[in-house]
Amino acid sequence: MTAVSTRAVAEHLPPPRGRRSAGPSRRPGRGKMLPYLLMSPALLAIAALLGFPAVLVLITSFQKLDLGELVTGRTVWVGFDNFRTVLSDPGFWTDTVHTIVFTAGCVLATMVVGLLVALLLTKLGKVVRIFLQLALVLAWAMPILAATTVFQWMFDAHYGILNKTLVKLGLTGFTNHSWFNSGFSTLVIIGILIVWQATPFVAFTVYAGLVSIPGEIYEASSLDGASAWQTFRSVSWPGVRPILALTAFLQVLWDFKVFTQVWAIKEGGPDGGSTTLPVLQYLDGIADNHFGTAAAVSVLMIIIIVVITALYIRMLIRSQEVDL
Secondary structure, eight states: OOHHHHHHHHSSSOOOOOOOOOOOOOHHHHHHHHHHHHHHHHHHHHIIIIIIIHHHHHHHHTOOOOHHHHHTTTTOBOTTTTHHHHHTOHHHHHHHHHHHHHHHHHHHHHHHHHHHHHHHHHHHHHHHHHHHHHHHHHHHSHHHHHHHHHHHHTOOOTTTTTHHHHHHTTOGGGTOOOTTTSSSHHHHHHHHHHHHHHHHHHHHHHHHHTTSHHHHHHHHHHHOOOOOHHHHHHHIIHHHHHHHHHHHHHHHHHHHHHHHHHHHTTTTOSSSOOOOOOHHHHIIIIIIIOOOHHHHHHHHHHHHHHHHHHHHHHHHHHHHHOOO
């Protein structure tokens, strides 16, 4: 055996017992803890910024904190009385139904419209696509109160452009028609406003997922004779489904706590018909100075959103197991 072959064999042999290898030594578990150590500053900052207010709201929900206690600084513990007051009020359950149905409708409409707009962006020419993207950005960047004012003017009974347009089209029954005469129609208009401003985010996100799908897959699908629907179902949908799942989850969180649009358009009216849980929280806390009751509503809102989130995550896990 030559010297070169002897050296090659020696390099592949394990080191003898009692002697450490020349490579760097690693402590067991040190590599696993490193990501958590790097994340700990951000986690501590999030806990300080979000955890402390949440704990303070939870503590307040067990106190009688009206304007008198707030001025004098007294602490009056009432246990679960605030929760009993809220849960025994039929209006709370009505507002809860309003909030859940309103959130579900807004999220579903936003996902559908955002997906359709994203698919449209992939089919348009460069110039038209840029103009549409610019319009989406302007709608997204428009301040909430400004957009709400525009929608109030559009649906105004006497001066709204919608009623005037319908009358000119021959629908004279819409002369001075009030679109805010019921809680249902009011929530529908608010939902249209929210979908209009939320669609750009979903459209841009889904469009980014669509353009990331390799074009060769679409070419292969076309050569196989697949229709447009078959191509979407087999190629586009698997690529954007995780993105839609994430954006839908974010929309649930955002739409569940919508307050500005609901309050600015009709202040929860008429006769509380469009009142949602965030508006109820405002009415109890700021308007009536019952801050303990408002804190109890906040805690119940957190519980509801946690339950919805758990059900949503469970549904996602089940869908992934079916795909596997």
